[in-house]
Amino acid sequence: MGWAIALHGGAGDIPRSMPPERREPREAALRHCLQIGVDAIKAGRSPLDVVELVVRELEDNPNFNAGKGSVLTSNGTVEMEACIMDGNTKNCGAVSGVTTVKNAISLARLVMEKTPHIYLGFAGAEAFAREQGIETVDSSYFITPENIERLKQAKEANRVQIDFTQPIPNVDDEASLLKGDSQIGTVGCVAVDSKGNLATATSTGGLVNKMAGRIGDTPIIGAGTYANSVCAVSATGKGEAIIRATVGRELAALMEYKGLSLSEAATHIIDECTPKRTTGLIAVSAKGEVTMPFNTVGMFRACATEDGYTEVGIWPNEPCD
């Protein structure tokens, strides 16, 4: 038993050739966000507070596809979604189609705490945000020049860009947009305190060039996000594959019904239940274990546990220095 925390900044075909000027700021952001989480958990904040805090920080960072830095729909707009869940009570909140709320994850938490519902979407979610007085910004706040360029390229290629899991015809890696490091899904955080209380939070801008109105796995309890008294999970990657495999609930069900350990269950999902190059996840157990497997080329990730273990990495088995 001990506390543990893990976070991700998306999984996908992150080219190993990513230049240092693009890699380093992201590694630094992962370290920074991890430190914020570790400090908060050491200070005795609840796991629910910790995951919200860390995801807010990831949302505010323009290098990740959530909050500021969200990718654009085919209409050139942002439609963000987020979800938060508390393990002990299984209380949860989710939002989709959010366009002006600075931190979608905090709106998801308000849905959980201040409405009889779990999930609000689009105009209704925006109206609720106004009613609650949560911080809102002009949509232009979220839109970065990089993402305008990404949409342009995706449109030219006439495709929905899904975490670069699909090979791009006529565009080789080096020539591809911005060295292909972004597009990437989602941000998320899972945490457990030394008493075994668990929580999870996930937030995303979705897919580049997605159809307006598209909902992915992130806000769906049991798919992109899930926590109970056994484990907490946040998934990232190709949403449609994660929905189909109900990745979040799957992990908990494998532990509860089949008696697998956290890492066995996570490995099973990544190896057997989801197609190659589609899925990554981070998870912690009530016992304080942590796991971060993925079947994509890479996953921006970081974790720390009470016994002093820390890892920050992008590609397999190659923790950053």
Place this chain on the structure above:
Amino acid sequence: MEASIMDGSGRRCGAVSGVTTVKNPISLARLVMEKSPHSYLAFSGAEEFAKHHGVEMVDNDYFITEDNVGMLKLAKEADSILFDYRIPTIGESCSSVVDTPPLQMNGLPISVYAPETVGCVVVDSQGQCAAATSTGGLMNKKVGRIGDSPLIGAGTYACDLCGVSCTGEGEAIIRGTLARDVAALMEYKGLGLQEAVEYVIEKRLDGGGKAGLIAVSSKGEVSYGFNSVGMFRGCATEDGFMEVGIWE
């Protein structure tokens, strides 16, 4: 309105939410599954997609019945969110004295836990399962509220083993990932269909949530379970068994 559909073989799925003019949301959900790169479209995006594919659209008035206008008015006055009301408790009509007199509406007692969603699960003689669920949601719900019906694993799920469709208190069904858990119990705990259905109704609806579900297995079994007062249901199997019921 919202709906979802799932094909057990291949676990393909489609879902829609916030649909206001599509006559049959379930068919739009199927189009999302078959004609879009996505699994789930909502609100104006779903409506646009419907127009693009020439799905039958009707004026919003088409869906609105006089009964439901009256119900909304009463629900607003009571400042409460109501599930649908159409299932009176057994014996209600002949008993004027009950421990807690139920709130009356249009002469019918309101059972707050008698929600109405529609759903269907099917297995063919080759063992292929499918599930579909469609709903108007909760009365007096917040605009934008999404319930369990469009959520794969919550209101709807199908795989190689079974097909499941749920109805009831959406928030409890979402929290309990009810439909997925029927399948997970069969897959990972080796339970039979009926056992799995009973298990989720008993153990997965924490916090007093009321819900019901229908399910079929790839072996051609059919099962249902609910902890609400009743559930409108019907089923038939190849060997000639047929049942239509409301209460236990």
